[in-house]
Amino acid sequence: MNDFKGKTVIVTGGASGIGKSIAESFARKEANVVIADIDEMKGKQIEEHLNQTGLNCLFIRTDVKNETEIKELITKSFESFGAIDILINNAGISKFHSFFDLSVDMWDEVINTNLRSVFLCSREAAKLMKQGSCIINLSSTRAVMSESGTEAYSASKGGIAAITHALASTLSEKGIRVNCISPGWIETGDYESLREIDHKQHFSNRVGKPEDIARTCLFLAHPKNDFITGENITVDGGMTRKMIYEE
Numbered sequence: 001m002n003d004f005k006g007k008t009v010i011v012t013g014g015a016s017g018i019g020k021s022i023a024e025s026f027a028r029k030e031a032n033v034v035i036a037d038i039d040e041m042k043g044k045q046i047e048e049h050l051n052q053t054g055l056n057c058l059f060i061r062t063d064v065k066n067e068t069e070i071k072e073l074i075t076k077s078f079e080s081f082g083a084i085d086i087l088i089n090n091a092g093i094s095k096f097h098s099f100f101d102l103s104v105d106m107w108d109e110v111i112n113t114n115l116r117s118v119f120l121c122s123r124e125a126a127k128l129m130k131q132g133s134c135i136i137n138l139s140s141t142r143a144v145m146s147e148s149g150t151e152a153y154s155a156s157k158g159g160i161a162a163i164t165h166a167l168a169s170t171l172s173e174k175g176i177r178v179n180c181i182s183p184g185w186i187e188t189g190d191y192e193s194l195r196e197i198d199h200k201q202h203f204s205n206r207v208g209k210p211e212d213i214a215r216t217c218l219f220l221a222h223p224k225n226d227f228i229t230g231e232n233i234t235v236d237g238g239m240t241r242k243m244i245y246e247e
Contacts, residue, residue: 034057
């Protein structure tokens with residue numbers, strides 16, 4: 001039995017990287033996949049490719065910084081498939097700036113793209129979701145560990161982890177589960193160009209791949225895992241648990 005067949009899944013930022021892998025994974029499980037992304041060319045390419053292979057995909061151009069476009073995304077998704085079963089808040093940007101050069105506009109761009117979009121998409125989708133639906137938010141290990149110059153990004157990802165358990169509480173009355181994934185180093189570019197030292201930084205002895213996050217989404221979204229809510233799962237090959245001393 002395919003537990004995702006006919007289910008409607010919205011993936012924000014689904015036209016590339018981790019989001020693309022998530023969208024393709026649910027499509028292969030025969031879900032109705034809605035890709036929401038600002039990149040119209042990539043989004044339409046994925047839509048066409050998946051539909052040509054007999055899978056069901058709809059691309060809706062969406063700027064997640066724009067409340068009106070988010071409302072239109074949710075409305076169009078519901079009108080197209082008659083339900084919204086799974087929302088995956090993946091859209092985000094990783095722009096790093098020197099702290100003393102970080103302007104309010106730069107700060108707002110990151111916060112509004114990464115964090116405010118989670119609030120808006122979840123609010124609008126939850127209005128139409130039924131009992132048994134779920135929301136999955138993509139945070140980052142940078143919510144709990146940092147490098148210099150990542151203030152806006154780290155703040156946004158920390159906020160995503162926090163809003164996850166708040167939403168899990170609020171939406172429990174509707175029977176909607178809300179969980180979070182915090183990826184570590186997930187290579188979305190040329191994996192073969194990575195160095196041995198890159199892989200050895202991980203207990204897993206390898207850098208992560210987008211499909212590692214996609215599989216975690218499938219796990220959290222599975223209806224049999226309905227006892228998991230308000231949780232943040234770190235998927236980083238053990239990197240944040242590794243103690244590093246320089247001799």
